[in-house]
Amino acid sequence: MNASDLYALRERFNQDRTLLCFNGPISRSLIEEIGNALKNYLEIDQARPAEAMDVFSAYIEMTQNIRNYALKNGYGDTDAAATVVIARDPEGRYTVTVGNRVELADGERLVRRVAELASMDKAELKAVYKTQLRQPRDPSAATGAGLGLIDLARRATAGIEATLSPHGDGRGFFSLSVVI
Template sequence: MPTPDLYGLRERFEKDKILLCFNGPISRSLIEEIGNALKNYLQSEQLPPASAMDVFAAYIELTQNIRHYAIESQLAGADTATVIVSHSEGCYSVAAGNIVRINDGAALLKRIELFATMDKVELKAAYKTQLRQPRDPQATTGAGLGLIDMARKSTKPMEATLKPIDDETAYFSLSIQI
C-alpha cells in the first residue's frame, strides 16, 4: 500500500480553508465526538453564540440525516459519510455527502431546489406549514423540519449535487453557508 501524500492533503485543506474533514462510516457516538470537537473549535474562535450554534446545528442535521438514511435504506455504503466544515471570507460552509438510491437523491434534490427559489418569508411559512402537518406515527424519518430550518439559516441557497455511480445508486452531497 503506498504511503498517502499527507503534505499534499494538508496543502489542499489549507487552500480550501477546511477546518474539519471526516470520511468513513458514521455512528451516533462518532457524530457526537466530532460535534464536540467542532463546538470547541467554534468557541475558541469566539464566534457569536448564535452563529456557532447554527454551524453546529447544520453539522448535526446533515450527519444525523445520513445516519438515519443508512439505517432506514439498508443500502450498502450509505453509512459512509464525507463531512467537511470550512471557513472563508467570514462565512462557514458545512457540507456532507453519502451514497443514496438515485430515486431518493433525486427527490431530495428537487426539494432543495424548491427551497432555493424561496425567500426568507416563504421559507418561514414553509417551516410553519410543515410544523403543523400531522406526523405519521409509522414514519421512520423526521418531519423534514431540519432541512427547511437549514435553508432558513443559510446565507445563500443550499447547494446539492447528485452524481450517478451506477444504474441504482448515486452520491448525494449538500452544502450550506452560514
C-alpha cells in the same frame, strides 16, 4: 497514501480553510465526538455564539440524517459512510458540506426539494416551515416531519445547495452544502 500526498492534502485543507474533515462510517457516538471537536474549533475560531449554534445545528441535522438514512436502508459500513467537511469561505462564512451514498430516486427527490427551498426568501421559508409544522405526521412514516431541510435553508445566510452524482448501480453520491 504516501507522505507527500498527505502533505498536499494538508495544504489543500489550509488553502480551503477547512476546520474539520471526516470520511467513513458514521455512528451516533462518532457524530457526538465530532460535534465536540467542532464546538472546540468554533470557540478557537472565535465564532459568534449565534453563528456557532447555527453551524453546530446544521452539522447535527445533516449527519443524523445520513445515519438515519443508512439505518433505514440497511446499508453496511461502506454504504453507510459519510463525508463531512466544515470550512470557511473567502468571505469568512462557514460552510457545512456533507455527502453520502443514496438510492438514485431518493437523491433526485432531495436535489429537487433543496433547489425549491434555495429559491425561497426568508419570509417564504418561514411560511413553509409553519405550514409543515402544522401538518399531521404519519405515525408509520420512517422519517421525521420534514422540517430539517427547511430549517437548514432558514439558517443559511448564503444559500443551500445539493448535487447528485450517479454511479451506475442504482445509487449515487448525494452532497448537501449550507453556507452560514
